[in-house]
Amino acid sequence: MKCPVCEIGCDIPEGGVGRCGMYTCLGKGIAEIHGNSYMAMMPISMETIPILHYIPGAKVLQVSSVGCNFSCRGCISGIFTSNPRSVSGALKRVPPEKVVSKAIDEGCEGIAFCLNEPLVSYYTVMGVAEEAAKEGLFTGISSNCYFTKSAAHFLSNTIDFINIGFKGASDARYRDCGVMSSEPVFRNLKLFHDAGVHVEASVMHLKGMENEVVGTAEGISGISSDIPLQIMRFVPFGDAAIDLEPPVSSSELLCNGLKDILDHVYLFNSPGTPMLNTYCPKCGSLIAEREFYGPMGSKTKWFSPGGRCTCGYVLPLKGEFREGVFHEEGMMGGYRPTRGFEMVLAILECLDVRDGIKLDWLWKDLIKENYLAYVHEKLASFETYYEMIRDLSRRTGKIDEGEDLVCYLEAKSRKVTEKAGNLPVSKRPNVYYSMGTPLFGLISTRFENSLVECAGGRSLNRRITRKGKPGVTLSKEEFECLNPDYVIVSGLFSSPASDYMDFCIREGLDAGAVSNGRIFNMVPGWDFGSPRWILGLMHLANILHPDIFSFDLERERKEYYMMFYRDSDYDITNRSFVKYLP
Template sequence: MQCNICEVRCEIGGCSMGRCGAYVCTGDNIAQCPGMGYLGAYPISIEAVPLLHYYPSGKFLQVFSTGCNFQCPGCMARVLASSRPLNQLALKPSQIVEKALQQNCLGVVSTMNEPAANYYLFRNLAVKAKEQGLLAGCSTNCYFTEETLEELGQLVDFMNVGIKGYSDRSYMNCGVPSSAPVFRNLSKLFDMGVHVETSIVYSRGNEEEMIKVAEAVAEISPTIPLQVMRFLPFGYAPMELEPSIGEAEKLCSSLRKHVDYVYLFNSPGTELLGTYCSECGSPLIEREFQEFMGSRFVKVSYKCGCGNSIPVKGTTANESFSETGFMDGHRVVQAFRMVHAVLTCLDIRDDKLVDFWMDDKLMDVWREVSDTRTLIHIHKMTQQPHSYLDFIELVAKKANVPKKGGKLVSFIRSRLEIVQNIAAEDEGCKKAYYCMGSPLFALNAERMENNLVTLSGGISINKQLQKKGKPGVNVSPAFINEHNPEAIFISSFLSRPLNEFYELCQKYGIHADAVKKRQVYAVPAAWDFGNPRWILGLLYITDKLHPGKLGIDLKEEADDFYMQFYGMRFKEAMPNRSFHRPSSGIWPRHAMRCTHA
């Protein structure tokens, strides 16, 4: 029987549950897979969806489940998109609405996985939310059929539509034949009065596609916000496809010739998270990077001196809601990836499977640690080098592989002792500054990266910061110059090429010793946070702060770690932004599998 929820139009029946793995055939009907529900419900600020022109700073309950009808390379939410339903963790729509009301949320929003994979579930949620006076919306690839969209458009108040590109080729890369349904649906939603914002991933080389998308959106309405996400290679895609923040900023300037409001995400320190007047270009709203997919207000003005106003729907909250620890969907996925990273080093790997679904062992461990109390505990453990060892032992215990956990802990502990001895013997402590993406975006004082600096005998000037934020806060050039760090480290996650970094230092008037002596260091990818490779990052930092004292060949040390815990040599590994493992450059069988509609 054909499923008509999305334009993939899978045949459902027998053993087939469709591409998204979420539907079954029951007689003459297609139904949601039995037991399907939401894996989590966490209050977030609406900017984390992300939506920037809708109830600014409003508190919404974010929900997510499993499954997706697309197969996008480098998907940051692959662990959810490719997972099967987890009945044991399922929350039903009535429970979600009750939670939203209890926590004084304005509404509910489905994110992280594709709502087309849970359409009947989401439809039920939207109806129940409306009955209680709540707003309802989602982030989606918007590949719905016309008949589905006609119904859905009557139920939702807002959507973030993720556009993959303008050409059919860009959609073929995600396993579907055409881009036409997306632009058709976007136009229909706008005409129906649904608040829509769009997002698109920018990878190096697809600049023409980006321009064509902006032109197509402008034809519907130039007031529809366009959010640009820099492509980050989480999976098997090469690092060369990741544009620098500077390259993305230049592209955004070109896109503004077509649409009125263009925003640049996952780029700490950029000024392009702000809103500028579409008539005269004056800055009206200043925002700073809050997390991978979020932002927060610094300064707000909706009306320009020239008389032009920003089209924002809904009231602005008096106080911006801020989540703690891993308590929102994006950071829950980050916590999942951290668990995944340790399990990979313990030789429990999803790439050994021939099946498309995630490893049952991984999901079993996730069930054991995904309650709120344990997630808060994990957040604390993963910020300190020594307590991270407790995190490894926790995961190894839940996975029933304590001996393998002990081997990993032993490797890390022996290197910790080496670093601590060097720090104790070398009296020449250097001041260091840790930033992410921009010299003006400082990582928070309590984060793991700054604790690595302290453990290696450095003096982290970030510890002077009182401001809180995730994962950091904007600082002034004066802060850096006054504390005068002798070394600057750029985060390995959202980084910036050294040539761009030095250019920004000149632009901002940063003249600390680290800049003058060219002692700014880009930490190797995934070596300082989120996975056990931070021990290599610690050795890297120690070598820079204590030149000639480490007595370890870092390449040989990396080879040792990679062979023991990834089964490959360091020089054979392709760097990526994934927490769980570097890429071998060979796609696992389950990642290459073609799912037939």
């Protein structure tokens, strides 16, 4: 029987499954294999989904399952979408009325299906939306929107908002994701918009594929120039090449150029960019101020009452801004859980845990135990990181391998401490750790601060007291008050050091690091999330104190990789913490 949900149109035999692995044929109909079953439920804010023009700041219950009907390179959610069978045992069955009750108990105004692809849980979404409406809650989804026309039609009568994630405008881009055409997505966008559903769109910006973004914007403008477009600067994870990642400056240039096509264009995955803000399309005045809040996410700092500009323009907005924006704890909410579980994988990779069955059972246990809260706690220091290694080694029967890894990290870090630990304050340079753009500084509790201090620097980021994930946007005055001797550019959401220098010169940022040209990039994966942070520590020591440190980083890299990856040429060349997802 042909699946009626997705435009791929899988012909599913009796008892068989479709390509997404989430539907089967039972008797005369198609049914979900894991209906009303969830991997996670957690409260988030609307901007974390992200949705920007629908009740901004509202608290909603994010619900997530597993699986996807697409197969995209570098998928940020690959750990939960590429092999749903491996984590399906961790799914918890919750009937629609219980989901709604949890949303109410958490003080949420609505429910949002995101993280994995809601299309593979179509009937579950419909059931929850209908139940939510009875209790006065709204429902929305973040989806690739590859629904059949009939499925989209029925859904449009049930949900209140949708973020449609475009891969681009051309059929070629969609073939890269394993489907045939972009046409169903544009068709469904119009269908949802015409039905009165609040629609926002997002599109990936891959380096060299700017025409795909422009084409998407043009297609959207043919429906309505009021539809917000979120440009997702591509950050390569999984199997995606790092040369597909555009610099923040290139994405900003592209974003600026689209303002002649659409009224409201936003830039994500670019920490510190002002292009997350809402500006009046008539006079250019600020209407809403936001900042980066983890992968694909943002947080609203300020919103003009009613979305009204001083010139009289009124933002096309549904609902009033909610004061006191909800902040998710730890790694919870949005796409942050995917990074947390990849950090676990990075340790397991070093422990040589390759047994698929063992991994399946481990994932089930970790998800059921809410292990992400534990991971966040253990990222506070070297010592707590060692505790996490030992815990995972016990769970997987790799105790000796875990001790070998801990001993290696302790021995290498001790070599740094022995030389840098007794440096007087006058010999410790002031170091500022930034991400994406110079004015986005990591918060005081981040692991990178420990690296700086162990390497003989004074972490200026310890002085940042505001909340943020993973940092906050500083003013020019705050940056200059810090006056760093060195600026280190994070290896995660990164930019070339040359772009940093150009930004500082263009914006007139005055600091010792700028005048002395002391802006340095961290190697991807060497400062956070993976035991490879030990290489980042040695890299930092070489940078901050070349008079006392001269680590041969290529030799150290090969030694580490041979010991823990059993291959001296093993390498990870993108932003992932691991080379391959299971």
